[in-house]
Amino acid sequence: MIEVKHLTKWYGRVAAVNDISFHVDRGRIVGFLGPNGAGKSTTLKILTCYQPATSGSASIDGLDVLSQSMEVRKRVGYMPEAVPLYPEMRVRELLMFFAALRDIPRRRRSAAVDQAAERCWLSKPQDMMRRKVGELSRGYKQRVGLAEVLLHNPPVLVLDEPTIGLDPAQIRAMRDLIRELGQDHTIIFSSHILAEVEQVSQQLILIAGGRIVAGGTPAELRQRVVGPSRIIAEIRSAGDEADKSMIADLAAIDGVKEVVPDTDGQKEAGWLRLAIQGTSAADLRGDVFNLASSKGWQLRELRRQVGSLEDFFIQMTYQQSIKPAAMAAQA
Amino acid sequence: MKKCLVLANRELSTYFYSPMAYVIGAMFLAVTALIFFHGLGLLDIPPVFRPGEEASLRSLFEAMAYIMVFTAPLLTMRLMSEEFRSGTIEKMLTTPISDTQIVLGKFLGVMSFYAVLLATTLVFMGLVARYGQPDAGVAVMGYLGMLLLGAAFTAVGIFTSSITRYQILAALVGITILAVFTLLMGPLAVYAPSPVSEIAARAGAMTYFRDFAKGMLDTRGLVYFISGTVLFLFLSVKSLESRRWR
Numbered sequence: 001m002i003e004v005k006h007l008t009k010w011y012g013r014v015a016a017v018n019d020i021s022f023h024v025d026r027g028r029i030v031g032f033l034g035p036n037g038a039g040k041s042t043t044l045k046i047l048t049c050y051q052p053a054t055s056g057s058a059s060i061d062g063l064d065v066l067s068q069s070m071e072v073r074k075r076v077g078y079m080p081e082a083v084p085l086y087p088e089m090r091v092r093e094l095l096m097f098f099a100a101l102r103d104i105p106r107r108r109r110s111a112a113v114d115q116a117a118e119r120c121w122l123s124k125p126q127d128m129m130r131r132k133v134g135e136l137s138r139g140y141k142q143r144v145g146l147a148e149v150l151l152h153n154p155p156v157l158v159l160d161e162p163t164i165g166l167d168p169a170q171i172r173a174m175r176d177l178i179r180e181l182g183q184d185h186t187i188i189f190s191s192h193i194l195a196e197v198e199q200v201s202q203q204l205i206l207i208a209g210g211r212i213v214a215g216g217t218p219a220e221l222r223q224r225v226v227g228p229s230r231i232i233a234e235i236r237s238a239g240d241e242a243d244k245s246m247i248a249d250l251a252a253i254d255g256v257k258e259v260v261p262d263t264d265g266q267k268e269a270g271w272l273r274l275a276i277q278g279t280s281a282a283d284l285r286g287d288v289f290n291l292a293s294s295k296g297w298q299l300r301e302l303r304r305q306v307g308s309l310e311d312f313f314i315q316m317t318y319q320q321s322i323k324p325a326a327m328a329a330q331a
Numbered sequence: 332m333k334k335c336l337v338l339a340n341r342e343l344s345t346y347f348y349s350p351m352a353y354v355i356g357a358m359f360l361a362v363t364a365l366i367f368f369h370g371l372g373l374l375d376i377p378p379v380f381r382p383g384e385e386a387s388l389r390s391l392f393e394a395m396a397y398i399m400v401f402t403a404p405l406l407t408m409r410l411m412s413e414e415f416r417s418g419t420i421e422k423m424l425t426t427p428i429s430d431t432q433i434v435l436g437k438f439l440g441v442m443s444f445y446a447v448l449l450a451t452t453l454v455f456m457g458l459v460a461r462y463g464q465p466d467a468g469v470a471v472m473g474y475l476g477m478l479l480l481g482a483a484f485t486a487v488g489i490f491t492s493s494i495t496r497y498q499i500l501a502a503l504v505g506i507t508i509l510a511v512f513t514l515l516m517g518p519l520a521v522y523a524p525s526p527v528s529e530i531a532a533r534a535g536a537m538t539y540f541r542d543f544a545k546g547m548l549d550t551r552g553l554v555y556f557i558s559g560t561v562l563f564l565f566l567s568v569k570s571l572e573s574r575r576w577r
Contacts, residue, residue, distance in 0.1 A: 048425045051575055073427040084418030088348045089341075100337040101426050148422075
């Protein structure tokens with residue numbers, strides 16, 4: 001559905017996007033993730049025909065964004081970052097205006113506006129549609145922007161930072177809406193907050209410093225971060241001597257590399273928190289439990305620690321931001 | 332064309348929402364009224380009513396033409412620059428409308444508002460008709476001239492609005508360009524040395540407008556104002572296109 005090949009965009013002497021390629025299948029929800037200034041918005045602007053790329057190509061539904069711009073624009077609904085709207089217009093008037101620009105026939109316009117408003121929870125306070133856009137709160141403005149994008153029911157939705165500036169309840173609502181829209185739209189949306197993207201998207205694209213640093217489903221990316229297994233166990237302490245032998249017993253389990261006191265968790269008197277580092281990714285929880293039960297240890301927590309996508313994200317983007325700096329230092 | 336009308340309609344209603352347009356409109360009428368009764372010695376415009384003489388519509392039209400130097404850029408200054416400043420241009424340029432349609436839509440919008448403004452000056456016509464015998468031909472040609480001049484002036488205004496995101500800058504540049512073509516060309520045509528004076532005489536907007544104000548229809552005037560309009564609208568489209576590449 002969306003095909004991006006070797007896309008590069010220079011702003012003056014700065015490469016905002018540097019040779020990126022990716023592919024999105026029809027009906028997918030794609031999270032476009034990266035720190036601020038990574039090139040997310042630039043890529044989306046090129047995809048939506050707002051700006052031409054310096055080199056490379058992008059197509060939507062097989063239509064080139066540069067040479068078949070008008071056709072692409074008909075198939076895409078784009079919500080720019082910061083959701084620019086005409087502040088002096090009333091909500092209904094604004095939506096009707098865009099419906100007219102979108103070639104929705106006059107007799108269907110009103111129904112299309114009502115439907116889009118309903119979907120974005122704009123129909124609730126009765127006078128909502130009569131309010132001036134400039135007087136709306138951030139959350140409502142965002143909803144109007146989204147309703148506008150849905151007016152012509154485009155197969156592809158491009159949303160730039162759709163959750164920025166929303167409160168937690170609104171963020172959840174927006175997430176649910178994106179998930180719901182994903183059933184009959186291809187959606188690409190950007191964010192610099194991983195938690196938002198991870199829960200909704202079926203595909204993640206990590207971008208940093210104008211380059212794609214990783215891509216795949218959230219599960220695939222998580223696989224890459226797992227590494228050797230690490231288990232946290234909390235066992236009732238039985239005096240220093242007994243604790244030492246306990247640690248030695250645990251360390252003797254097949255596949256355990258080392259056992260150290262866990263420093264991350266909260267310490268509580270009478271309890272021993274241990275971090276058990278494995279040599280491979282194999283799950284050691286069963287073995288630890290069997291040992292504890294055979295020895296009669298009181299075990300109150302046994303947990304496998306999985307490397308978070310967050311760590312991976314920070315690690316990947318950090319590497320990228322270091323690289324260009326190092327290159328600049330050389331030059 | 333349908334989309335141009337949709338855009339024009341939005342611009343027109345925006346004018347009626349904003350206090351700015353009323354202030355500009357009121358200013359236009361007030362200054363016109365002032366010159367109507369007192370004339371303007373600086374620009375050699377006599378008052379419309381003079382004792383013992385026929386009421387002169389020419390004064391009225393010339394006065395309005397000069398006032399348009401300020402009025403047109405003030406009316407057009409936000410048309411494009413506000414879209415750049417607020418970012419709504421990003422929405423405009425990603426909906427299926429061409430850059431030409433955007434510029435034409437805005438032009439039609441401001442021209443509709445201008446037509447309403449011109450219509451209100453019919454009050455002055457009423458006054459002249461009540462107390463004198465105005466020439467119907469002069470009135471018709473005068474208004475035709477005002478429409479043509481207004482089209483060219485607003486086209487210049489739209490262009491200056493399309494080169495900056497600051498409304499004030501758009502207005503100032505617009506007023507400067509129009510002042511050069513109206514106020515400066517007159518003295519240049521008289522006092523400058525030979526080649527410059529001849530060019531100034533042909534380039535000045537008032538040279539052509541005076542024919543209309545006298546009740547004459549000169550094709551040179553038609554060509555001058557229409558080609559000016561087309562040229563500046565074309566430049567506006569190009570300026571808008573170039574935004575994408577920056």
